[in-house]
Amino acid sequence: MTAIDLCMPPRLLAPGGTPADFRTHEQRYGSLPYGDPAGLLRIVAESGLTGRGGAAFPTYRKLVSVAEAGRSKGRGPVVIANGAEGEPASRKDKTLLRLSPHLVLDGLQVAAAAVGAGEAHLAVDDGASYLESALAQRHDPLSVRIVRLPAGFLSGQSSALAQYVGGGAALPSYQRRPVHERGVRRAPTLVQNVETLAHLALIARYGADWFRSAGTPAQPGSALCTVHVPGREVRVIEAPFGLPLGRLLPLNGIRAVLLGGYHGTWIPATEAAQLRLDAATLGAGVLAALPAAHCGLTETARVLRYLARQSAGQCGPCLNGLPRIAAAFTTLATPGPQGTTRADITHWSGLVDGRGACHHPDGTIRLVRSALTTFTAELDAHARGFCTATDGTPLLPVPAEEH
Ligand SMILES: Cc1cc2nc3c(=O)[nH]c(=O)nc-3n(C[C@H](O)[C@H](O)[C@H](O)COP(=O)(O)O)c2cc1C
Ligand code: SF4
Incomplete structure (x- = not known):
């Protein structure tokens, strides 16, 4: 069982570790506004939101590229919510989907509206049946198909996802053109991590200034982190960028910290004590302490x-x-x-x-x-x-x- 620690008032995860049904979700956050796409894109640009799937790519830039590719091809783009979470040390996306599925589904609708998409998919790696019932509670403008991915580290890579959703193998593709130009069945495709979409759902409701009230001016907002401390259960913690790492995991008696996950970096504990939560190094959101005895x-x-x-x-x-x-x-x-x-x-x-x-x-x-x-x-x-x-x-x- 994953526990949740509050380093800031939680934005994304339903309080008390209880999954939120649609009614509770709307009572908590209010209904989702569908502004005009241009206004929506402006708010996302002002918010400074970056992707939470590993590369911290500016979300606004990706949305604009996909929208433009769709217009120039005269073809409605495809949107994929990436809930693959192929990183074995990460729990954040599964925790988010389990506790706050409606925030992710809201974000998927917002992203689809922003790019003018005609097709939306939610890609997950397990048989999460609660997602079917979450979808059935909603009346979304664009219907969403749940795609169950084969387990594996590569399944969540964007071109592997686009190939699989299009009926191929869940393997990265050789093509030089990025999926935002040519993805599912050659349509411009937006692949966005589920946590990114959940932030998007809140930015659409409360605006850029609200989003920027957490984090730092250069790295606004918060991020879900999966924190591994030996002898304790693995925890998913929502923390603001700029938070000292020592607030997230104890550094006494620690040899090193793995930051970002298996595509991330080892950092000596003495160095980690000087660092703050940073989108450039957070990768898949994993922080794992290696005790001196290991x-x-x-x-x-x-x-x-x-x-x-x-x-x-x-x-x-x-x-x-x-x-x-x-x-x-x-x-x-x-x-x-x-x-x-x-x-x-x-x-x-x-x-x-x-x-x-x-x-x-x-x-x-x-x-x-x-x-x-x-x-x-x-x-x-x-x-x-x-x-x-x-x-x-x-x-x-x-x-x-x-x-
Ligand atoms: C080998 C590999 C595996 C990846 N696995 C995931 C994954 O499981 N989930 C994810 O969200 N992104 C994963 N990514 C990143 C995606 O390719 C893509 O950049 C991301 O989903 C974009 O969403 P974002 O901009 O919201 O971060 C992976 C990338 C690579 C290279
Ligand atoms: S073989 Fe090529 S496509 Fe497959 S994981 Fe390695 S680099 Fe990626």
């Missing part, structure tokens, strides 16, 4: 083996490079002679980075490089044949670890 190299090696298995096997550098890097990292994680392994990993990382049809290799290499700089003391200890860690219990969640 080995960061072992944890990273396990995650890397998982990420290598998730490669869709379509691009050479990713297909060959990631398993090789993951295997070499497993050598680094094992105390004993390391030979040229560290230099090899650095070399192969340079060959893989930026060479895939999607950003899976780039995100994986980001994790590798941050582990190599954060865990230098552990690397040296392993090379001398011992490990400073005393607890070998696996910490980070990794589906179906290989034997």
